[in-house]
Amino acid sequence: MNTPLLPHWLRRVLRPLLDPYRRYRHARYIHAGRIVVGLLVSILLTTGIHLPHGEWASVTMLIVIGGLQHHGNIGKKSVERAYGTLIGAALGLAVVAQESYLGMPLLTYVVMSLICGFFAYHAIGKGGYTALLSAITLFIVAGHGDNPITDGLWRTVDILIGIALALAFSFALPLYAVYSWRYNLATGLRDCAKVYERISSGQSITADEHLKLLARLNATMLQLRSLMPSVSKEVKISLVELDAIQGHYRMCLSTLEILSNLRPADLGNVGMNAEQRRIRRMLIGMARALKTGATERLERPTESLAVGPETPAASAEVLGYQLMTRQLALNIEGLQQRLAKTAKQWKI
Numbered sequence: 001m002n003t004p005l006l007p008h009w010l011r012r013v014l015r016p017l018l019d020p021y022r023r024y025r026h027a028r029y030i031h032a033g034r035i036v037v038g039l040l041v042s043i044l045l046t047t048g049i050h051l052p053h054g055e056w057a058s059v060t061m062l063i064v065i066g067g068l069q070h071h072g073n074i075g076k077k078s079v080e081r082a083y084g085t086l087i088g089a090a091l092g093l094a095v096v097a098q099e100s101y102l103g104m105p106l107l108t109y110v111v112m113s114l115i116c117g118f119f120a121y122h123a124i125g126k127g128g129y130t131a132l133l134s135a136i137t138l139f140i141v142a143g144h145g146d147n148p149i150t151d152g153l154w155r156t157v158d159i160l161i162g163i164a165l166a167l168a169f170s171f172a173l174p175l176y177a178v179y180s181w182r183y184n185l186a187t188g189l190r191d192c193a194k195v196y197e198r199i200s201s202g203q204s205i206t207a208d209e210h211l212k213l214l215a216r217l218n219a220t221m222l223q224l225r226s227l228m229p230s231v232s233k234e235v236k237i238s239l240v241e242l243d244a245i246q247g248h249y250r251m252c253l254s255t256l257e258i259l260s261n262l263r264p265a266d267l268g269n270v271g272m273n274a275e276q277r278r279i280r281r282m283l284i285g286m287a288r289a290l291k292t293g294a295t296e297r298l299e300r301p302t303e304s305l306a307v308g309p310e311t312p313a314a315s316a317e318v319l320g321y322q323l324m325t326r327q328l329a330l331n332i333e334g335l336q337q338r339l340a341k342t343a344k345q346w347k348i
Helices: 008-018 020-025 027-048 055-065 071-102 105-123 128-142 150-172 177-200 209-235 239-262 271-292 316-346
Strands: none
Touching: 020 150, 020 177, 027 055, 027 105, 027 150, 055 071, 055 150, 071 105, 071 128, 071 150, 105 128, 105 271, 128 150, 177 209, 177 239, 177 271, 177 316, 209 316, 239 316
């Protein structure tokens, strides 16, 4: 967001609303407030110009953005809603026209049921939302075929107004999925640093605190996965690239679990203090860059990895722990490079 164009005093006043992290933390309140204002505008507009069946504009607005926070989803759902509305309205008007012309209610019921059966077939799979809304709009416009054609036209207009209002209000303090992705990933990396600290310092890996951290890391991984399609649409990062970042994070979790099991009884003989400090520093550095947007720290070169075991006669237990620690460091380096490569896109 290009806030430098605003006067300094105005930026200070609007900072709670313009700051991405605050908007992420208070997303539910912002979303609820946007719905309240949007519905008030919808009601005042349709009643102010005495639009017949104006309640369908408000219903449509709730359907399009009521359950969606992220800007990337709202645009997609609005387009699907528009297609579904136009298809369903056209078919509904056709049903009303044939009922008025033929006057055969039973035929109308059969035709409407067959049309909805066709939509039900396509409602399972890609484009299912559009198919389902087409069937719903068919009944909104036509009723059971006995609605006046003028009512069907007005309801179609109301639904399109609702879509337009939903799109307009989706741009008011947009809640980008990339905010949730950034800050969830930052939290996950901080938790990785905490887990690694517990492993490398010899703390219990069966304690409740350790198990809760691991459970939280896995939950974060699932949240990041669900956000990827919306993030890709919002900031134009390919799903392949996002999946690569997700892969590094997933590998980090797997390696930490392996390190928990490989940890030698005597950590004093491992001799990897410098490497351990470097791993923690990289994890915390990436978390800070994601949270604050200070991406220059991602560009800083990392120290080269040491080659070979640091103890001349390392046991198999110690050697395995050393090798997995270096694998963790290499994976974290790869994640840092991926984040640096895409920083201009996710830092909005």
